[in-house]
Structures are given as structure tokens and as C-alpha cells.
Amino acid sequence: MDGLTVQDAALVGTDALGRLMPMYLWVTPNGLVRAVGPTLKKLCGAGPLIGTRFLDLFEVEKPRALLSMADVEAFSGQRILVTLKRGQGTTLRGQVQPLDGGQGWILNLSFGISVAEAVRDYRLTNADFAPTDLTVELLYLTEVKAAVMGELAALNRRLEAARAASEAQALTDALTGLGNRRALDAELIRACTLAARGEGQFALLHLDLDFFKAVNDTLGHAAGDLVLTEVAGVLREETRKSDTIARVGGDEFVILLRGETDPDRVERIGARIISELERPILYEGQPCRISGSIGVTLSRFYASPDPEMMHSDADEATYASKRNGRGRCTVWDGSSRPAEPEPGA
Incomplete structure (x- = not known):
């Protein structure tokens, strides 16, 4: 101008x-x-x-x-x-x-x-x-880009949610909603690694239900499923959110109690769990009666806690509980290994 x-x-x-x-x-x-x-x-x-x-x-x-x-x-x-x-x-x-x-x-x-x-x-x-002003075209391209980026972000969020749900499902027992063996293995490896560095001790409890087979044989598998879900509820009530509970077999459960180092205290926790499990569970008006045998080991018993060895020791302590009459909690003291259970225990 x-x-x-x-x-x-x-x-x-x-x-x-x-x-x-x-x-x-x-x-x-x-x-x-x-x-x-x-x-x-x-x-x-x-x-x-x-x-x-x-x-x-x-x-x-x-x-x-x-x-x-x-x-x-x-x-x-x-x-x-x-x-x-x-x-x-x-x-x-x-x-x-x-x-x-x-x-x-x-x-x-x-x-x-x-x-x-x-x-x-x-x-x-x-x-x-103005007719020669490219603002609108550029704005349109910007809006298109924003819309496309928004859709891509939404798609990424959906994919991430699906991935997280898939991972959670892969780590969850479908019947009880507890963790499965895979979830437990991951948590136990992590806990052993921290304990070996002196950053946190823990107790490992192995629970095997007593008389569960009789429930399945007399009242059917639907009754057995009800019992398992009730057991899961008891374990949730008797532990903290920071602890890990997993169903690792048909009627086998493992509990990882973080920060627990006192054998007497852990034994009392186990006894309390067993007491709750022995309350009759009604199925279609019929009482389902079970109990539990628990074996315990503590990370402080090991110079370098090993997941596989701790699993084995807690499992053997559970067999000792069964040998000694079931419905009890046995703490492995790290000095000897419990005897194998009798057949049919």
C-alpha cells in the first residue's frame, strides 16, 4: 500500500x-x-x-x-x-x-x-x-490433524486398556479372582530380590484345604466352587492389600505376607485363617465342612532367599501339618526338612 x-x-x-x-x-x-x-x-x-x-x-x-x-x-x-x-x-x-x-x-x-x-x-x-488468505485452509488442516491425533490417542488408550485387561486376566484365577501361579511367581521373585538386598523381609504361607475332596464327591463341583470362592474371601479378610494371595492349584493357595518376620506372629495368622475356614459353608441348605493345613517359611531363614527353595520348604511344612493331624500351621525353622506325608493325607 x-x-x-x-x-x-x-x-x-x-x-x-x-x-x-x-x-x-x-x-x-x-x-x-x-x-x-x-x-x-x-x-x-x-x-x-x-x-x-x-x-x-x-x-x-x-x-x-x-x-x-x-x-x-x-x-x-x-x-x-x-x-x-x-x-x-x-x-x-x-x-x-x-x-x-x-x-x-x-x-x-x-x-x-x-x-x-x-x-x-x-x-x-x-x-x-480474504480470498487469498490461506488461514481457513491451514486451520482446516490443523483441525483434521487434531481430529486424527485425537482418534489415534483414543485408539492407543483403548489398546492400552485392552492390553492391561489381557495382562490382568492372564495373572488372575478366573474362579476366585485371586492371582494365579504366574502372578505369584512374579511377586515372589520380586520379593526375594528385595529381601536379598535387605530391603524387605516376608513370610510365605502354603495352604492346602482339608476334606475338600469330600465336598466335591458328596455335593458336586458346584459346591466345591462355592467353597473355593468362600476360601478366597476369608484369605482377603485375613490379609492386607499389600500382601499377595494366589490360587496355585485345585485347592491350594499361597500367601505372601510382606514385612512379617516373627514366626509366632505368622503362626497366629495361620491359626486364625484355619479357624475361619472351619466355619460351615452352606450349599443348597447342606453344610460344607473343610479345614486347612498351612506350611510357612520366612525369607530371613535364607542367606539369599530363593523362590523355588522357599516354595519347596513351605510345601513340605504343609505336609508336616497334614501328618500331625491337619487343621494346623507349621513353620519350617530352617534347620531340618519335614517328613513326607502319608498317602491319602
Whole structure:
């Protein structure tokens, strides 16, 4: 617009200027608005614009605050930042172009990087931008990219949730909802590693149900399933959330009690579990009576706790409980190995 005169601007016509520059502002030398582009008019909202003082409509922020129209000439050719005092208080960017002969100046404005918010806030369309302005096309591409990235993120979240659910299912006993052998093995390896570094001791309890076979033989497998779910409930009640409980066989359970190092205390926990298991469980009006034999070993019994050896020692301690009459808890003391159980125990 170098060399533009007021006569040139008048010759082009304000409507044509508005089509070329939908966000232009024509200001007279005394600071009054003479003409305004249609998009800028939409931003300013209701109320008269023609004849309004420029400084009543806008606050100039950069390159410095503008307090008087006498200083506007100093902004010639510079990029300025203004904020609308009406409506949404939108911040706009633009450039001042003086008209020849001291006839005022024209300011052509744009949204800059805030165009997406402006389109949303003012419900702008393609018609609100100059025909040569690629803003709408770029905005469309940005929105498409955002939509695609949103869908990809949602897909990733669904895949991650499916993966987590699949992993949880692979580590869970379907009947009782407890961990399975795979889950126990992972936790026991982790616990042994920490204990070997002196970062936490634990107790390992092996529980084998007594008289469970009789329940299955007399009342059927549905009764047996009910008993197993009730056993799982007892174990949850008698342990903490930080402990690990797993069903590792038909009627075999293993409990990893973190932080437990006292054999007497662990034996009392085992006795309490057995006492709860011996409460009759009703199935279709018929009592199902079971008990439990528990074998225990402690990580502190080992110079370097080994998952396989601890499994074996807790298992053998369970056989000792069965040999000694069932319904009891035996703690392996680390000095000898319990005898094998009698057949049919």
C-alpha cells in the first residue's frame, strides 16, 4: 500500500477494501473510525463504529502503549499489537500504513496464532477471510490433524486398556479372582530380590484345604466352587492389600505376607485363617465342612532367599501339618526338612 492516498482509497471503495482486507480499519487524522472491514465489524459486536474514537475501541500494547493519536505516526510500517475493548477482548496483530498528505492511516489486522480460538468464539467462516488468505485452509488442516491425533490417542488408550485387561486376566484365577501361579511367581521373585538386598523381609504361607475332596464327591463341583470362592474371601479378610494371595492349584493357595518376620506372629495368622475356614459353608441348605493345613517359611531363614527353595520348604511344612493331624500351621525353622506325608493325607 505504499503511496496510497485518501483519493485512492475512496476510489477503490470501502466495500472493495473490505473484500480484500476483511479486518482493515480506516482512521482519520483526528483518530475517528472512517471505515471498517466486515470481519472486524463482526468482532466489535453491536454498536456504532463509524465516527467512534480509535482509542475507545482498541488498546495498543506494542510496540508501546498509545495514549494519543499524535504518536501514531511513529508506528508507521511497524507491527503492532492491539486488544479489542469490546466483546471477547480479542488480541490482534497488524501494521500501520499512513495515507499520503496526512489524511489518516489504515490498519490491517489479523488473528495471528489465536485464529482457531477466534473462529470458535466468533463463529467465523471462510467468507470472513480474504480470498487469498490461506488461514481457513491451514486451520482446516490443523483441525483434521487434531481430529486424527485425537482418534489415534483414543485408539492407543483403548489398546492400552485392552492390553492391561489381557495382562490382568492372564495373572488372575478366573474362579476366585485371586492371582494365579504366574502372578505369584512374579511377586515372589520380586520379593526375594528385595529381601536379598535387605530391603524387605516376608513370610510365605502354603495352604492346602482339608476334606475338600469330600465336598466335591458328596455335593458336586458346584459346591466345591462355592467353597473355593468362600476360601478366597476369608484369605482377603485375613490379609492386607499389600500382601499377595494366589490360587496355585485345585485347592491350594499361597500367601505372601510382606514385612512379617516373627514366626509366632505368622503362626497366629495361620491359626486364625484355619479357624475361619472351619466355619460351615452352606450349599443348597447342606453344610460344607473343610479345614486347612498351612506350611510357612520366612525369607530371613535364607542367606539369599530363593523362590523355588522357599516354595519347596513351605510345601513340605504343609505336609508336616497334614501328618500331625491337619487343621494346623507349621513353620519350617530352617534347620531340618519335614517328613513326607502319608498317602491319602
